[in-house]
Amino acid sequence: MVEILCTPIGTVSSPYKEKEDAPRQGCLANDISIITLGEAYVPAATSLKAGDDIFVLCWFDRADRSVLLAQNRLEKPPRGVFSLRSPSRPNPISLTLVRLMEIEGNTLTVRGLEALDGTPVLDIKPYYDGIDEPQKEGVPVMPKK
Amino acid sequence: MEPVTFSPVGVVHSPHKELAGMPVQPPAAAGFTGEIELLPEYAEGLLDIEGFSHLMVFYHLHKSAGPLLSATPFLDTKPHGVFASRIPRRPNPLGFSVVRLLSREGCVLKIGNVDILDGTPVLDVKPYVAEFDAYPDAASGWFSGKLGGISEKRSDDRFL
Numbered sequence: 001m002v003e004i005l006c007t008p009i010g011t012v013s014s015p016y017k018e019k020e021d022a023p024r025q026g027c028l029a030n031d032i033s034i035i036t037l038g039e040a041y042v043p044a045a046t047s048l049k050a051g052d053d054i055f056v057l058c059w060f061d062r063a064d065r066s067v068l069l070a071q072n073r074l075e076k077p078p079r080g081v082f083s084l085r086s087p088s089r090p091n092p093i094s095l096t097l098v099r100l101m102e103i104e105g106n107t108l109t110v111r112g113l114e115a116l117d118g119t120p121v122l123d124i125k126p127y128y129d130g131i132d133e134p135q136k137e138g139v140p141v142m143p144k145k
Numbered sequence: 146m147e148p149v150t151f152s153p154v155g156v157v158h159s160p161h162k163e164l165a166g167m168p169v170q171p172p173a174a175a176g177f178t179g180e181i182e183l184l185p186e187y188a189e190g191l192l193d194i195e196g197f198s199h200l201m202v203f204y205h206l207h208k209s210a211g212p213l214l215s216a217t218p219f220l221d222t223k224p225h226g227v228f229a230s231r232i233p234r235r236p237n238p239l240g241f242s243v244v245r246l247l248s249r250e251g252c253v254l255k256i257g258n259v260d261i262l263d264g265t266p267v268l269d270v271k272p273y274v275a276e277f278d279a280y281p282d283a284a285s286g287w288f289s290g291k292l293g294g295i296s297e298k299r300s301d302d303r304f305l
Contacts, residue, residue, distance in 0.1 A: 001156070001266060047229035078192075089269060090152060
């Protein structure tokens with residue numbers, strides 16, 4: 001299949017300098033990060049405002065793309081990467097739901113992003129309550145073996 | 146900034162053959178089923194996926210006609226920046242949908258609530274985990290109150 005090229009729209013500045021510093025998921029730590037957009041993309045952020053919940057899609061540039069089986073930190077047997085939320089996967093796109101704390105020009109201050117400092121940002125999308133949250137019955141955190 | 150390269154891991158098969166007339170988001174796609182067919186070399190990555198009821202599918206909006214910075218979404222009557230919308234014509238044409246996982250057979254995942262165009266390249270699959278992916282008290286910005294009638298809402302040709 002044909003490869004796809006994407007140019008990041010911005011970069012994350014975060015308190016996490018090494019993988020060991022980062023939480024497993026952003027919502028588990030709730031620290032503040034800054035997304036700096038390329039100037040050309042500032043008009044695309046129109047209508048975003050402080051208090052919005054948004055999805056940030058990043059490119060986990062330090063992830064291992066050769067991995068298909070990985071171990072969750074909490075459990076022993078390896079699982080397929082498509083049944084995990086670990087960063088190592090063929091296309092290391094991360095998706096994190098964050099709270100937009102402030103937006104000023106090309107700078108977005110967000111809470112709850114687990115990306116390492118310097119991570120490229122690919123896209124931002126709004127969270128839609130009623131679209132992005134399916135019914136909760138039968139949604140396990142992890143399947144039991 | 147340096148570009149990044151995606152290698153598709155599979156393809157979506159769906160009943161939606163044309164861009165116009167599609168359900169605009171998964172809640173408008175109840176009853177539409179389809180498949181994610183992974184390339185055989187990635188099948189190992191599906192181990193243990195069966196325990197999840199919902200998946201997040203990430204895909205390339207391969208029929209997107211080129212990027213916009215702002216436009217009027219299907220579900221509104223005034224323009225917004227594309228980062229404040231799910232408009233397909235965006236700087237990096239990446240889409241994602243939360244779909245139901247119905248079953249798995251080898252490399253093929255049967256999925257429901259499909260709002261994805263037939264033939265769409267799949268970039269990633271992640272399990273939907275409510276504890277990470279949903280905020281019970283989420284703020285949905287300008288979108289609040291615009292969900293009425295979404296089950297009947299279909300795309301038009303404004304982004305073609």
